[in-house]
Structures are given as C-alpha cells and as structure tokens.
Amino acid sequence: MKLSSLVFSDPSPWPPIEIVSQNERYAAAMLSNIGACNSEMSAISLYIYNSLITKNFFFEIAECFHKISMVEMRHLNAFGELSVLLGADPRLWSRQNGRMQYWSPSCNHYPTIIGELVTNALNGELEAIRKYQAQAQWIDDCKIQAVLNRIIADEQCHVEIFRLILAELNGEALIQSAEYIEAEEESELTEDEYEPL
Template identity: 55%
Template sequence: MNREFQYTAPGPYPQVHVAGCNRAYADAMLMNLGSCDSEMSAVSRYFYDGLILEEQWPQAAECFRKISMVEMHHLHIFGELAYQLGADPRLWCSSGRRMNYWSPACNRYSGDPREILTLALEAEEETIRCYKRQAGWIRDAGIVENLERIIQDEVCHVQIFRELLGELDRTSPSDASGCRCR
C-alpha cells in the first residue's frame, strides 16, 4: 500500500454551538457519545484493531490509529453538544428512565484482518445512516451542521476501509495465526 489516505474531509469543522437546552437533542448526542454504537466504541475498537494488526499489517494498523484520532475529535464534539444542550456528557446514554454507561463489552473483538475491516466498514456505514436520520429530525442548525461535517469524515473512513479490503483481496498480509508470547 503506497497510498496516503485522507482521514478527514476537507474544510473546517463548524463552531460547536446550540440554540438552547433540549432534552431530546441531548439524548441523541449522548447516544453518539456513549452508546454501544457510538464514537467511544469506534475510538476503543480502532485502538484495539491497530494494536492487533501491527505485526501482520502495519499499514492498516496505522490507518486504524489515525481514524481513531478523528473519531476522538467527533467524540469531543458530541460531548460539547450534549453539555450545551443540558446533559451531563458522561460516557452513557439514555434508555427510557435509566442511563446506561458505555462499556468495552460493546465492541466485537477479532484478530482476523478481514473481519476487523468488515466490522469497521459496517459500523461506519451504520453511523452515517444514524447521523443522517438525526440531521433529518433535529431543528437546531448548529447541531445539524456538526452532524453533516462529521458524516463527511465518516464517508472518508468508509472509502479507506473499502480500499483496505480491496488490498486484502489482492495481497494478504502475513499470516496472523502464528504463536505470540502473551
């Protein structure tokens, strides 16, 4: 892989601001922040994936590390939005009357490069669908602008994961089934 990827869409991020407190919007931002299908899950999963792929496919591991940093920026944006909307921006989300904390158990862990990439691609595609749904019903321009900008980054990540899957189809990284000291 000789190509340099673009991990974020071109252009600046919009200012993080909201029109005022709104519990429904805050709950949506908390879902993006700390549910099992959240930016926190992406950050932690990609951190893990980068470690797992380091020996067998260092270039892909580097992609996961860089994407994780972008996802951490998204995590920060959603935390700021949730806070400005009146929510406590812990790594949690609303489930009825209860708040559920994020857990590393949310992630599926794999050592297989194809499964790692497939899970990452599926998660990014679902994230895009979720953020588009939110942008469709939220009536706060500041939130919608941030969602739309983050979607652009997620599209970059989809393209990267698709390209890595294509690379995997053309040339397999070294076999990961060998014994490792633990």
C-alpha cells in the first residue's frame, strides 16, 4: 500500500459554512455530529488511539489513521461552526432522550487485533455516512445540506481506504463481514441524532 496514492479527502471544494436561518432542530443535529457516540469526536479519538497502537508494527496503517483523523478534525470544526450559527453552544455534547449529555471516550470500542481494529473503523465510517445522509434528507436548509454532502464525500474516501487495508490484510471475506455491525457492537444512537424533536 502506497500512502502517496491514497485520497484522504475528497478533492471537491468546500461549501461556505453558512445557514439559511437559525433552527433549534438543526442545531441539535449538528451537536450530535460533534458530541454523540456516532460523532466526529468519537472518530478522532478512536483514530488517534488506533494510530498510536499500530505504529510499531503497521506503520502505514498508523499513518492512514493519523491522516484520516486530521480530516475528521475539519469535519468537527465545520459542525461546530454550524452549531454556533444555528444558536447552539458547541460543547462536546448532544441531546439524548430530552437531556444534554457530554461525549465520553466510552462511546468507542477499542479492538486491538489489527483486522478487527480496521473493521471497527470501517463500520464507524459507514454508520456516519448513513447518519449524515439521513440528516441531509430531513434538514430543509440547502447550505447545511451542502456541508453534509461534502463531509459524506470525505467519509466515502475513508471507507475506500479501510476496505483497501482490509483487502491487503485479510481478503474479501473480511470486507463483506465488515458491512454488518455485530449485535454486541450495535450503535448507541437515538432518534435525536437523526431527527431531533
């Protein structure tokens, strides 16, 4: 695997971080993107951890996690800026069952076997894409939709990288199994993260 041949961020230009008007429901959705269990903060913290523990034996994979974490930091910042514009306090928190809950490192799973570690990351990217696509459908603000779609494009790059890594490590069978999240690793998402009340 040649790091120089990988695309960590979609080459399309970023739309401006703007909104049409303030909306409490949209603000709650953006907060969930920065501080829920399925969030940019979870991805960043997990990828930093993954980079640290793989560095000695899988240097190129560690570098991939490091580079992807930097892209996720840009996503975190974009969602944070949207939260502010929408009238929310951009702490690392989200609305869960009608209450604000702070993000916690316990949101993440921490497998240490290399194949499981990459599979876990792939599943997280697929779940993030599903979440952002759902938000882009119900949020009726073309400017927020543009940002969501631009972030989805980056996440799709990350999916391809993790699939490539898995193909090199373990072959096609593991890639197919990675598309399904095991029962014990089911998402802890609530409806608030997709379409807040």
